[in-house]
Amino acid sequence: MTTYQAKIYVTLRPSVLDPAGTAVESGLKHMGHGGIEGVRIGKYVELKVSAADEGAAQKQLDEVCDQLLANPVIENYRFELQAVG
Amino acid sequence: MTTYQAKIYVTLRPSVLDPAGTAVESGLKHMGHGGIEGVRIGKYVELKVSAADEGAAQKQLDEVCDQLLANPVIENYRFELQAVG
Structure with missing residues (x-):
């Protein structure tokens, strides 16, 4: 098992309005x-995610993002992995 | 004036508890x-930020982060700039 440090970015799809962003801009x-x-x-x-290899870690993170971290209807996600031991 | 695309990351300081992160982990x-x-x-x-040069853009983003986007007591921030025209 290898441990990977993951950085995940969840962003609104470009077609979705961002009222919080608009409020920040106005402020x-x-x-x-x-x-x-x-x-x-x-x-x-x-x-941090522990997995057999980088492919398995990516597969697990795809599941995690689709099921919990992002709302696929209105959000996109991407992530970076780095082995840390 | 040059326009820069900025990507800003705001994170909790390592010493600050993250109850939302703990809830996600438990879930x-x-x-x-x-x-x-x-x-x-x-x-x-x-x-996107328009400024005379990259130094001016960095200075403006430091102000924006300190005043509005991050709470310097409990959060760190970092940003990347890329000229887009």
């Missing part, structure tokens, strides 16, 4: 940061 | 994903 304008636009807010998850 | 165990541990949940923000 930033009021604070004087007018040069900022296109704010989109997602989730960033770090975890 | 995953109940779903049969026992090989996963150390779940930490953060924020991932994408935005």
Whole structure:
């Protein structure tokens, strides 16, 4: 078994409105940061996964993302794996 | 003025408990994903910033993160910039 450090990025699909991002953008304008636009807010998850090999770790993370971390209807995800021992 | 695409990662400081991460880890165990541990949940923000140069963009993003996107008492942040035109 190898342990992998995973970094998972969950983002809203481009076609889905992001009210939180719009609120942040509006707040930033009021604070004087007018040069900022296109704010989109997602989730960033770090975890360790133990698996036989990198393929098995990827398969498990796909399941975890589809079932729990992301809502496939409105969100995309991607992840990076790094062996740590 | 150059426009930069920024990817911002906001994470809880290692010394701060993450109840949401613990809940996800517990849920995953109940779903049969026992090989996963150390779940930490953060924020991932994408935005575009227009600035005179990369140094000015970094300075503005530091202000934005300190004032709005991150709580410096319990969270760390880091960001990547890429010129897009």
